[in-house]
Amino acid sequence: MIDEFKKICEVKENVNLKDYLTFKIENYAKLMIFPSNIDELKESLQIIKNNKLKYFVIGNGSNIIVPSYYDGVIINLKKLNHYEIKDDILYVEAGMMLNKLSNKVSNMGYKGLEWACGIPGSIGGSIVGNAGSFKSSISEVLISATLFNGKKIIEMSNEELKFQYRDSILKHKKNLIVLSCKIKLEKYDANELKKIILENNQKRVSTQDLINPSNGSVFRNPEGYSAGKLIDDLGFKGYKINDAMVSLKHANFIVNTGNAKSEDIIKLIKKVKKEVKKQYNIDLVLEQEIIK
Numbered sequence: 001m002i003d004e005f006k007k008i009c010e011v012k013e014n015v016n017l018k019d020y021l022t023f024k025i026e027n028y029a030k031l032m033i034f035p036s037n038i039d040e041l042k043e044s045l046q047i048i049k050n051n052k053l054k055y056f057v058i059g060n061g062s063n064i065i066v067p068s069y070y071d072g073v074i075i076n077l078k079k080l081n082h083y084e085i086k087d088d089i090l091y092v093e094a095g096m097m098l099n100k101l102s103n104k105v106s107n108m109g110y111k112g113l114e115w116a117c118g119i120p121g122s123i124g125g126s127i128v129g130n131a132g133s134f135k136s137s138i139s140e141v142l143i144s145a146t147l148f149n150g151k152k153i154i155e156m157s158n159e160e161l162k163f164q165y166r167d168s169i170l171k172h173k174k175n176l177i178v179l180s181c182k183i184k185l186e187k188y189d190a191n192e193l194k195k196i197i198l199e200n201n202q203k204r205v206s207t208q209d210l211i212n213p214s215n216g217s218v219f220r221n222p223e224g225y226s227a228g229k230l231i232d233d234l235g236f237k238g239y240k241i242n243d244a245m246v247s248l249k250h251a252n253f254i255v256n257t258g259n260a261k262s263e264d265i266i267k268l269i270k271k272v273k274k275e276v277k278k279q280y281n282i283d284l285v286l287e288q289e290i291i292k
């Protein structure tokens, strides 16, 4: 079966996921494949289906917690990273990084993604979780996405993707793979955009823990509350389970201070969630995803 994949695209066996997850945790996966176009992706999915293999798609691995050993195939879409702008519409493939794209289109004098300059995720992952910051999100500029549903390529409009705060229909329909999307941009002064990006980056550096590996915010903000403040008020900053720690800088970040395991992160998430429920009767909802 490995040879079948090798005929189609790049394949890595027994992969150390440290290089593919922003948490920098030493987890392993049986196989990681790197299709570089849609035909390679389709053929790979056929092999996965024929061999009844477990799989999931990874973008930049900045919003997932993976088991210590994943006995299946991880489809890495980083080679699908082409983009172009025509008539103020950006066409971009799923593996392109959102933060890089934000800088590129802003430098070219296009407004629409300057809020995304610090989000270390792929376009695909960002559509799935409706990534956002500074009161904007990808749902505000996305026109439509092109997806593969296991059988054929389909187009879904912004409305059909049912975006909500850090949520879309794709979070719940795991058979849909984002291939590319269209984003509406607007011509704007590149120097002004540079200033906005600089300010956004400065705000991030001053409020977020960007030194220690993490997945960014752990929980969604509950309606009317800041998850970080609730957690901070309970004195969790610096609280550790082995090398997993509630960040000293931002209480809604859990960071890997060295050799944290996924189990340590999950235990810490559960501990914080339980305490917030006990003290405030608020059910925190996880923003990140635990892959089974």
Ligand SMILES: Cc1cc2nc3c(=O)[nH]c(=O)nc-3n(C[C@H](O)[C@H](O)[C@H](O)COP(=O)(O)OP(=O)(O)OC[C@H]3O[C@@H](n4cnc5c(N)ncnc54)[C@H](O)[C@@H]3O)c2cc1C
Pocket: 022, 056, 057, 058, 059, 060, 061, 062, 063, 064, 077, 094, 095, 118, 119, 120, 121, 122, 123, 124, 125, 126, 127, 128, 129, 130, 131, 132, 133, 170, 176, 177, 178, 179, 209, 210, 214, 215, 216, 217, 289
């Ligand atoms: C320091 C830091 C700061 C962050 N700041 C922010 C922030 O300000 N705002 C914010 O919203 N997030 C933030 N994040 C979280 C994260 O970067 C975003 O959620 C990002 O959009 C995730 O993209 P990804 O490619 O890494 O997704 P991954 O973690 O690779 O995947 C997430 C989910 O999407 C699925 N997926 C990925 N690609 C595809 C595809 N092509 N088709 C179908 N499914 C796919 C995966 O299977 C998984 O279910 C931050 C993270 C870090 C580490």
